Amino acid sequence: xxxxxxxxxxxxxxxxxxxxxxxxxxxxxxxxxxxxxxxxxxxxxxxxxxxxxxxxxxxxxxxxxxxxxxxxxxxxxxxxxxxxxxxxxxxxxxxxxxxxxxxxxxxxxxxxxxxxxxxxxxxxxxxxxxxxxxxxxxxxxxxxxxxxxxxxxxxxx
Ligand code: ATP
Numbered sequence: 001x002x003x004x005x006x007x008x009x010x011x012x013x014x015x016x017x018x019x020x021x022x023x024x025x026x027x028x029x030x031x032x033x034x035x036x037x038x039x040x041x042x043x044x045x046x047x048x049x050x051x052x053x054x055x056x057x058x059x060x061x062x063x064x065x066x067x068x069x070x071x072x073x074x075x076x077x078x079x080x081x082x083x084x085x086x087x088x089x090x091x092x093x094x095x096x097x098x099x100x101x102x103x104x105x106x107x108x109x110x111x112x113x114x115x116x117x118x119x120x121x122x123x124x125x126x127x128x129x130x131x132x133x134x135x136x137x138x139x140x141x142x143x144x145x146x147x148x149x150x151x152x153x154x155x156x157x
Contacts, residue, residue, distance in 0.1 A: 003038065003087065003089055004039075004086065004087060004088070005085065005086040005087075005088060006086060007084040007085055007086055007093055008093055011091075011092060012093065013084070013092060013093035013095055014090075014092050014095070015094075015095045015096075016048065016096050016097070017048070017096075017098075017099070018046045018048055018049060018058075018062075018098040019046060019047070019049050019055045019056075019058040019098070019099045019101075020045050020047065020059055020062055020063070020099075020100055021044065021045060021046070021063055021072070021074065021100060021101045021102065021103040022044050022078060022100055022101075022102055022103065022139060022143040023045070023063065023067075023069070023072060023103045023104070024104055024105075024124075024143070025104070025106070025107045026104055026105075026106060028124070028147040029123060029124060030121040030123055031044075031121070031122055031124055031140075031143065032045070032067065032069075032105070032120075032121055032122075033120050033121075033130060034066065034067070034112065034116045034118070034119050035116055035117055035119070036115055037115060037116065037117045042130040042131060042132070043131075043136065044100065044136070045062055045063045045066040046059070046098055046100065047062035047065070048062075056101070059074060059099075059100075059101050059103070060074065063103070065113060066116070067110040067111065067113075067119065068110055068111030069108070069110060072103050072104070072105045073104045073105070074101045075101065075103060075104060075146070076101065076102055076146060077099060077101050078101060078102055078139055078142040078143055078146060079099075079100065079138075079142050080097055080098065080099045080100070081097075081098050081136070081139060082097045082135075083095075083098075083133070083135055084096070100139045100142075100143075102143050102147070124140075124143075124144050124147065127140050128140045
């Protein structure tokens with residue numbers, strides 16, 4: 001069943017916050033992309049921020065749940081995007097705000113959550129072209145800008 005539809009004017013709307021990451025290889029040349037089965041689209045790991053959670057904790061948890069990767073270092077926040085859609089499951093529109101971090105990980109095989117059928121480490125120049133949504137492309141552009149800058153200190157926690 002189709003879970004999501006285009007925004008429905010006049011229907012109720014609820015806000016929802018998600019957090020995730022563009023995970024780059026240590027050399028910054030590739031990023032991890034996940035292919036979502038239901039909509040046949042490529043995306044980055046992200047998901048719902050639980051009550052009381054920080055953006056960083058939620059991003060790490062979602063990365064672990066969706067990819068199985070545990071040795072991931074979060075760097076700086078790239079930024080946030082927002083978009084609207086209709087959830088037939090919930091019977092409401094959703095205003096989604098999604099915050100993305102830049103993260104680093106060794107290029108290792110992943111263990112995918114079942115909503116995805118493929119994961120690929122994709123060269124940064126090619127990654128943009130796989131994204132269906134303009135806002136996602138903006139996040140990828142932000143990630144590339146950060147990857148070109150000198151690296152910040154490694155986080156302590
Ligand atoms: P989450 O991973 O945050 O729990 P989800 O998997 O339930 O979320 P989304 O990835 O937010 O859902 O996708 C919900 C709907 O919004 C889908 O139809 C998707 O195609 C669409 N969508 C996803 N990203 C964008 C975007 N950047 N701009 C516009 N629409 C988007």
